[in-house]
Amino acid sequence: MPKQGRRQSTGAMELPVPVADHGLLDRRAFLTGAIHVAGLVAVGSHAGDLVATAQAAESMTLETPPWMQGPGQPFRGYGQPAKYEEEVKRTFFQPYKDIAPGSGASMTPLHQLQGTITPNGLHFERHHSGVPDIDPAQHALLIHGLVRRPLHFSVEALLRYPTISRICFVECSGNSFFNVAAEPPQKSCGAIHGLVSCSEWTGVSLAVVLEEAGVDPQGKWLVAEGADAAAMNRSIPLVKALDDAMIALYQNGERLRPEQGYPMRLLLPGWEGNTSIKWLRRLTITEGPVYSREETSKYTDLMPDGKARQFTFPMAVKSVITHPSAGMRMQGKGLYEVSGLAWSGAGRVTKVEVSADGGKSWAEAALQAPILPLALTRFRLPWNWDGSPVLLQSRATDEKGNVQTTREQWTAQYSAGNVYHYNAMQTWSVSPAGEIKNVYL
Amino acid sequence: MCTCKWLSAVVLMTAVICVVGTACAGPNLGRDVTPEEMVTWEITIPPDGSGLPPGGGTATEGGTVYNAKCASCHGANGTGGPADPLVGGIGTLVSQKPVKTIGSYWPYATTLFDYIRRAMPYDRPRSLSNDDVYAVSAYLLSLNGIIDQKARMDAHTLPQVHMPNREGFVSYWP
Numbered sequence: 001m002p003k004q005g006r007r008q009s010t011g012a013m014e015l016p017v018p019v020a021d022h023g024l025l026d027r028r029a030f031l032t033g034a035i036h037v038a039g040l041v042a043v044g045s046h047a048g049d050l051v052a053t054a055q056a057a058e059s060m061t062l063e064t065p066p067w068m069q070g071p072g073q074p075f076r077g078y079g080q081p082a083k084y085e086e087e088v089k090r091t092f093f094q095p096y097k098d099i100a101p102g103s104g105a106s107m108t109p110l111h112q113l114q115g116t117i118t119p120n121g122l123h124f125e126r127h128h129s130g131v132p133d134i135d136p137a138q139h140a141l142l143i144h145g146l147v148r149r150p151l152h153f154s155v156e157a158l159l160r161y162p163t164i165s166r167i168c169f170v171e172c173s174g175n176s177f178f179n180v181a182a183e184p185p186q187k188s189c190g191a192i193h194g195l196v197s198c199s200e201w202t203g204v205s206l207a208v209v210l211e212e213a214g215v216d217p218q219g220k221w222l223v224a225e226g227a228d229a230a231a232m233n234r235s236i237p238l239v240k241a242l243d244d245a246m247i248a249l250y251q252n253g254e255r256l257r258p259e260q261g262y263p264m265r266l267l268l269p270g271w272e273g274n275t276s277i278k279w280l281r282r283l284t285i286t287e288g289p290v291y292s293r294e295e296t297s298k299y300t301d302l303m304p305d306g307k308a309r310q311f312t313f314p315m316a317v318k319s320v321i322t323h324p325s326a327g328m329r330m331q332g333k334g335l336y337e338v339s340g341l342a343w344s345g346a347g348r349v350t351k352v353e354v355s356a357d358g359g360k361s362w363a364e365a366a367l368q369a370p371i372l373p374l375a376l377t378r379f380r381l382p383w384n385w386d387g388s389p390v391l392l393q394s395r396a397t398d399e400k401g402n403v404q405t406t407r408e409q410w411t412a413q414y415s416a417g418n419v420y421h422y423n424a425m426q427t428w429s430v431s432p433a434g435e436i437k438n439v440y441l
Numbered sequence: 442m443c444t445c446k447w448l449s450a451v452v453l454m455t456a457v458i459c460v461v462g463t464a465c466a467g468p469n470l471g472r473d474v475t476p477e478e479m480v481t482w483e484i485t486i487p488p489d490g491s492g493l494p495p496g497g498g499t500a501t502e503g504g505t506v507y508n509a510k511c512a513s514c515h516g517a518n519g520t521g522g523p524a525d526p527l528v529g530g531i532g533t534l535v536s537q538k539p540v541k542t543i544g545s546y547w548p549y550a551t552t553l554f555d556y557i558r559r560a561m562p563y564d565r566p567r568s569l570s571n572d573d574v575y576a577v578s579a580y581l582l583s584l585n586g587i588i589d590q591k592a593r594m595d596a597h598t599l600p601q602v603h604m605p606n607r608e609g610f611v612s613y614w615p
Contacts (some may be wrong), residue, residue, distance in 0.1 A: 096514075096523060096524055097523065099513075099514050099523050099524060099563070100514075100524070100563050103563070128560075129560060129563065129566070142474060142478070142482055143471070144474055144479065144482075144483075149473070150473065150474040150479065151471030151472070151473070151474065152471055152472050152473070152474045152478065153470065153471045157470035157471065158470075160468060160470055161467055161468060161470070162467070162468075182537060204467075208467040209467060209471070211467065212467050212469055212471060213471070223485055225485070229560065229563075229566050230559070230560040230566070231484065231559045231560060231566070233485065233559075237614055281482075282482060284483075284485065286487075288487075290485050290486075290487040290488075290555075291487065291488055291548065291549050291551075291552055292485070292552065292555065292556070293552050293555065293556040293559075293560075296546075296547060296548050296549065296552055296610070297541055297546055297547050297552070300610060302534055302535070302539060303611075304535065305535070306534040306535045306609070307608075307609050307610065307611055308534075308609060308610050308611070309610075309611055309613045310610040310611060310612050310613060310614075311612050311613050311614035312613045313613075313614065415534060415535045415536075415539065416535065416536060416537045417534075417535075417536055417537050417538055417539040
């Protein structure tokens with residue numbers, strides 16, 4: 001592997017020597033001024049888009065633009081994205097089509113976003129029977145079962161409780177399931193991996209209300225149930241409920257959106273999204289799990305011997321390169337920023353490595369602070385693409401020492417048709433023409 | 442002035458204890474649950490069958506309900522419809538496309554009653570009578586060859602049904 005520190009000439013620009021094959025540079029290169037940022041090339045979603053935009057902007061610079069020749073729009077009560085950004089939206093997965101259009105999922109367009117916080121309107125959705133229209137004045141939360149005093153909370157009452165906030169990801173345990181298919185699907189990064197999102201959630205510590213109800217020593221689990229038409233329910237170990245569970249009322253500062261569980265949802269940081277029951281209406285303290293339909297016939301992970309893992313709650317360590325990714329096109333040789341997201345249900349991400357040669361050599365990426373436990377972490381790495389074919393991968397490690405697996409390692413753990421808890425490394429191939437595709441290694 | 446400072450200190454101390462300690466008392470704004478509310482809200486049926494309501498039904502009765510309310514999505518005999526298949530799939534669990542049905546995958550018969558009452562039919566959940574739910578459960582168990590067509594499912598018999606994939610799960614929670 002080449003040493004750091006020396007420089008090589010690439011025509012007009014002086015660049016540091018790569019730290020891994022195919023032009024991956026030191027993660028600090030941008031910060032130390034080793035690279036002139038002006039040399040950075042952005043990738044476009046459509047071939048030629050960025051070039052055309054740049055040319056149009058060039059010809060406009062000598063004239064006063066129309067938006068400077070008259071006043072703009074007045075105020076509006078609730079802001080909306082720029083109309084030029086309307087292509088930034090979720091993609092849908094509706095397996096039952098017209099007979100149950102509200103049953104399925106919508107995916108966050110990870111490849112169209114930056115940073116780590118998901119805008120509320122773009123948070124992924126997973127509904128089992130559509131989004132209920134709940135009048136908060138008629139909604140309540142019941143806590144009962146093995147408790148000293150069963151309690152009924154109105155929404156108004158819970159809004160008066162002391163609040164806590166935390167930034168964390170929610171990931172559906174079926175995230176990335178398209179990559180289980182025998183042939184790699186040619187979809188965007190978001191359409192494949194977008195069943196993960198990250199928000200600042202604010203609400204009431206579940207431990208506080210459980211304390212008020214007085215949990216019986218025999219109580220070891222609780223069953224959370226939603227007020228949707230599926231009355232979706234899951235059994236959850238009490239240990240988690242008392243550790244860091246929240247009754248979330250706010251998302252990124254505003255009250256929950258209906259599709260995220262308005263007026264309240266359970267939030268179990270780091271655990272498979274299905275357990276963070278939306279439209280929360282009931283918590284029953286029990287001795288053991290109730291083996292609901294979702295934790296038997298659905299969210300269980302088939303192994304090679306035909307048996308299935310059950311109650312596999314924490315989401316594994318994982319990462320994906322969002323820029324560049326499938327469907328984008330490279331704009332010629334030169335300097336790019338490789339960027340992506342990493343997360344783990346076991347705690348903080350401690351390291352993300354990037355490879356451009358399919359895992360033979362690796363360069364450590366820079367992690368954007370703050371690096372929070374159970375939250376999405378943004379990684380970045382400068383890359384001088386020489387126009388040769390490459391295989392881009394990222395590999396995350398968490399604070400417990402868990403390392404993201406290869407697809408081969410992941411596949412060996414499960415039956416061929418298992419679609420849950422997929423955390424294998426994603427490989428994007430880049431052709432000399434700049435085309436980016438999903439490939440398996 | 443002095444008292445005021447002392448009070449502030451107490452308030453601050455309480456706040457600190459509340460943040461650090463695990464037994465953080467809330468403002469106690471929940472009210473008692475009435476017995477009627479408890480009966481209305483409780484719909485969960487665990488494997489031991491506790492909470493199963495009175496009533497019952499047979500596969501023959503269930504077939505009539507199924508054809509009227511379920512077949513359009515789940516197919517004439519529990520398969521071939523646009524929604525999840527409910528019958529068959531034995532031997533497919535290790536294939537690229539496992540067919541997870543009541544017969545091939547579900548470990549407990551009680552979950553059938555729980556889920557049908559809770560969430561089905563998709564367009565009108567909670568519209569079936571308890572007898573209908575028992576009968577449809579019996580019909581689906583019978584279609585899968587798990588119980589006899591004449592067997593009546595009720596609060597006593599349903600929890601005793603042994604499902605083919607009962608031993609098919611390994612708990613990963615200690």
